Amino acid sequence: xxxxxxxxxxxxxxxxxxxxxxxxxxxxxxxxxxxxxxxxxxxxxxxxxxxxxxxxxxxxxxxxxxxxxxxxxxxxxxxxxxxxxxxxxxxxxxxxxxxxxxxxxxxxxxxxxxxxxxxxxxxxxxxxxxxxxxxxxxxxxxxxxxxxxxxxxxxxxxxxxxxxxxxxxxxxxxxxxxxxxxxxxxxxxxxxxxxxxxxxxxxxxxxxxxxxxxxxxxxxxxxxxxxxxxxxxxxxxxxxxxxxxxxxxxxxxxxxxxxxxxxxxxxxxxxxxxxxxxxxxxxxxxxxxxxxxxxxxxxxxxxxxxxxxxxxxxxxxxxxxxxxxxxxxxxxxxxxxxxxxxxxxxxxxxxxxxxxxxxxxxxxxxxxxxxxxxxxxxxxxxxxxxxxxxxxxxxxxxxxxxxxxxxxxxxxxxxxxxxxxxxxxxxxxxxxxxxxxxxxxxxxxxxxxxxxxxxxxxxxxxxxxxxxxxxxxxxxxxxxxxxxxxxxxxxxxxxxxxxxxxxxxxxxxxxxxxxxx
Numbered sequence: 095x096x097x098x099x100x101x102x103x104x105x106x107x108x109x110x111x112x113x114x115x116x117x118x119x120x121x122x123x124x125x126x127x128x129x130x131x132x133x134x135x136x137x138x139x140x141x142x143x144x145x146x147x148x149x150x151x152x153x154x155x156x157x158x159x160x161x162x163x164x165x166x167x168x169x170x171x172x173x174x175x176x177x178x179x180x181x182x183x184x185x186x187x188x189x190x191x192x193x194x195x196x197x198x199x200x201x202x203x204x205x206x207x208x209x210x211x212x213x214x215x216x217x218x219x220x221x222x223x224x225x226x227x228x229x230x231x232x233x234x235x236x237x238x239x240x241x242x243x244x245x246x247x248x249x250x251x252x253x254x255x256x257x258x259x260x261x262x263x264x265x266x267x268x269x270x271x272x273x274x275x276x277x278x279x280x281x282x283x284x285x286x287x288x289x290x291x292x293x294x295x296x297x298x299x300x301x302x303x304x305x306x307x308x309x310x311x312x313x314x315x316x317x318x319x320x321x322x323x324x325x326x327x328x329x330x331x332x333x334x335x336x337x338x339x340x341x342x343x344x345x346x347x348x349x350x351x352x353x354x355x356x357x358x359x360x361x362x363x364x365x366x367x368x369x370x371x372x373x374x375x376x377x378x379x380x381x382x383x384x385x386x387x388x389x390x391x392x393x394x395x396x397x398x399x400x401x402x403x404x405x406x407x408x409x410x411x412x413x414x415x416x417x418x419x420x421x422x423x424x425x426x427x428x429x430x431x432x433x434x435x436x437x438x439x440x441x442x443x444x445x446x447x448x449x450x451x452x453x454x455x456x457x458x459x460x461x462x463x464x465x466x467x468x469x470x471x472x473x474x475x476x477x478x479x480x481x482x483x484x485x486x487x488x489x490x491x492x493x494x495x496x497x498x499x500x501x502x503x504x505x506x507x508x509x510x511x512x513x514x515x516x517x518x519x520x521x522x523x524x525x526x527x528x529x530x531x532x533x534x535x536x537x538x539x540x541x542x543x544x545x546x547x548x549x550x551x552x553x554x555x556x557x558x559x560x561x562x563x564x565x566x567x568x569x570x571x572x573x574x575x576x577x578x579x580x581x582x583x584x585x586x587x588x589x590x591x592x593x594x595x596x597x598x599x600x601x602x603x604x605x606x607x608x609x610x611x
Contacts, residue, residue, distance in 0.1 A: 107132050108553055111335050111358035113313050113372055115142040118529040118537045119364035120295035121179070125541035127302035128563040128570070129556060134356055135299070136337055137309045141587050142299075143292040145463070146366065146502030147389050149420040149428050150403065151176070151184065151286045152535050153228055154211045156191055156279075157405055157416070159199065163207055167214050172535045174218060177227040177284075177604070178567040179538055180294040182580040185285030185600040187421070188261050189403040192269075192278040194486065196414055197407055201237075201277055208235045208281065224567065227604070228282040237277040238262055244271070251399035254602065264399040268487050274406075285403060285420060286534070288500065289591075289598040293583035298571035310340035316361060316375045318524070333361040333525065359553060362544060364529040367503025370452025376526055379446075380519070381509055384453040386442040386462075388501035389418075390476040391593070394493035395425040400601045406486050411438055419483050419490070424596035427493065428500065429479040436479050445509070455503060463502055472499055498593055506532060518543045522551055577603055 108131050112119045115137025123135045150157065153173035155166035177184055193201045216231040228234060236258045238246075246263035255261040258280045299305050319332040336355045363372040367384045406417040415432030422428065434440045444453040455463075462468075476495035484491035507519070507530040518540055519528045527547055529540045542564070548554035562568060584598035 108360070108548070109134070109356075109358045110360045110362060110548075111333060111356065112136065112362040112364055113316075113335070114364035114366060114368075114529075115139070115295075115307070115309065116145065116364065116366050117143050117148075117291065117295070117534045118366070118531050118540055119362070120299065121537040122362060122364060122529060122541040122544055123305050123307075124179075124295070124298050124302065124569070125538070125545065125564065127299065127305045129545070129554070129561070130304050131554070133305045134335070134358060135305060135307045136311050136313050136335070137307070138312050140310055140340075140590060141292050142295045142307070142309070143288060144502075144591070146387065146504045147428075147500030148286055148288050148291075148534050149389065149430075149500070150189070150418075151284045152533050153177075153283045154208075154234075154281065156189070156204070156208070156211075156281055156283055157418070159204070159407060160410075163210055166207060166211060168539075169533065169535055170211055170214055171218060172533075172539050174215075174225050174227055175538045175567075176535050178224065179569060180291055181227075181572070181604045182577045183287050183290040183294050184604045185287055186602040186604050187255075187285060187400065187402050188258055188280045189283040189405055190262065190265050190269075190278060190280055191405045191407065192486075193275045193407050194273055194414075195275055196273075197275075197409070199407060201275055201279065204279060208279070211235075228284070233258065233282070235279055235281040236262075237279055238266075240271055240276045243269070243278070253399050255400055261400075261402045264397070264401055265404060268397065268401070268489055269404070270486055270488050273486050280402065283403070285600070287584070287598070287600055289588045289593070290580050290584040290600065291534075292587045293580045293598075294571075297575045297579060297583060298569065301571040301574055308337065308339070311337050312340075313337045313372070316372065319357065331525070332357050332359055335361070360525045360527075360548065360551075362527050362529060367455075367505050368452065369505055369528060369530070370446055370450060373451035373528070376524070378521065378524075378526075379448075379451050380507075380528075381446055382451065382453065382530075383443060383445050383506040383509065384455060384503045385444075385506060386439055386455055386459040386501070386503050387437055388439075388462075388475065388499050389420075389428050389430045389437060390472075390479040391496040391498035391500070391597070392427050392429060392476065392480050392490075392493040393425050393496050394427055394490055396489050396492060397421075397425070404487065408432065417483050417486060419487065421601060422597045423599045423601055424594070426496065426594055426597055427490075429476075429483055431479050431482040433482070436475055436482060459503070467499060467501075469497070472497060475499075496594065504532065505530060518547070520547050522547065525551070525553075 155169040212234045218225040243266040247266040315336045317334045404419040408414045408416045418430035420428040588598035
């Protein structure tokens with residue numbers, strides 16, 4: 095038995111391997127590190143948190159009319175936790191949600207959910223005042239009728255809005271109100287910057303001595319050191335992880351060398367859309383789907399004053415799918431348009447088979463993920479995205495494609511492609527767990543579930559009072575790193591990924607007085 099940081103483990107020092115350095119793997123690693131657990135994090139890319147595309151915190155799930163209220167309540171609580179964990183990755187600006195006239199839905203149908211979310215947000219703030227990270231609960235959302243919007247549109251533009259009315263005033267100057275139903279809704283769902291999230295996780299883990307982060311590293315095989323007995327009752331004591339660095343592959347491209355390896359007591363599969371590849375190595379079959387999606391970057395200098403995110407609801411997968419316009423500094427915008435010829439792909443949703451737990455994406459999309467887009471295909475979809483948004487924001491037709499896209503494969507456990515909330519699947523007798531978050535905001539919850547599994551196996555003994563870092567969000571890296579540190583590293587990440595440096599910044603940063611860290 096060993097005690098580290100007031101945490102008792104059943105081995106001389108518990109060792110955990112995490113395959114996949116996306117937001118799930120990185121957050122699990124940080125959670126384990128807070129307890130002093132020896133952790134190895136493997137990531138094939140040059141930096142952490144690189145895919146799939148994200149831009150929205152989903153603090154309430156209001157983008158999804160089709161998901162149940164209970165999932166929206168879950169997303170709200172999870173988003174609050176993630177803001178407190180990675181505050182400098184958040185862009186503090188509201189989201190405008192509108193129903194177009196062409197859609198059969200009604201804005202008023204959204205109100206019961208918004209009221210429920212407001213009540214829950216108030217309860218969370220009452221439990222812990224530091225949970226007030228989305229503004230005051232009574233200001234979580236606000237409705238605007240057409241006459242109000244027309245009046246607000248006549249006001250001068252505001253460079254740095256501070257109230258919902260000011261944000262909406264800026265937006266109302268550009269929205270084509272004739273295309274919309276009323277009221278429209280402004281809700282405190284904030285932006286989430288993937289470059290700043292990457293920087294936050296890298297700085298956080300660099301502060302933890304118990305974590306070894308192996309980027310540019312591919313796991314080639316995983317092998318059990320002690321096989322399971324035929325009666326399936328024996329515990330698997332360790333996994334042997336073989337891996338190869340990018341440098342190895344460059345110096346010996348034709349050699350199948352497995353000279354580098356590490357043994358761990360517990361294995362965590364956090365590979366995102368490639369989760370099934372590790373399942374196949376382990377010998378576990380499960381049903382899952384993978385969906386390839388993309389969003390596009392455009393530059394539009396017309397807008398005076400900062401704009402909120404703009405969501406125009408629509409039926410997913412149809413030519414009238416949802417439109418999503420996400421602002422960045424210096425006139426850059428990210429565009430989602432949920433139709434098969436823009437953000438979605440007609441053959442982009444694939445399923446696992448009886449022969450493999452890994453769904454097989456179209457080779458073209460795998461090529462995009464690994465090597466980048468075909469320039470003409472990117473330009474065509476970017477122009478369609480701009481045209482799609484300009485139906486509701488007419489002057490956006492003047493935007494220019496920036497020749498960039500955020501894209502990747504999204505994992506969906508099971509067979510329900512509307513699933514937005516997921517956590518883990520544990521195989522206790524094998525000391526193996528699969529992290530299956532669909533939305534990035536679920537990842538701290540996933541990390542908590544991993545801790546529970548380690549406790550259930552007797553590998554970890556922790557008293558709730560000892561887990562102060564998690565309970566009170568006293569994450570150590572926030573004591574040593576601030577917004578300026580994130581600014582610098584996020585810019586490096588954006589340049590490394592060949593995106594405009596401005597996209598590594600936020601229009602409105604969160605302030606320490608807001609989240610009381």
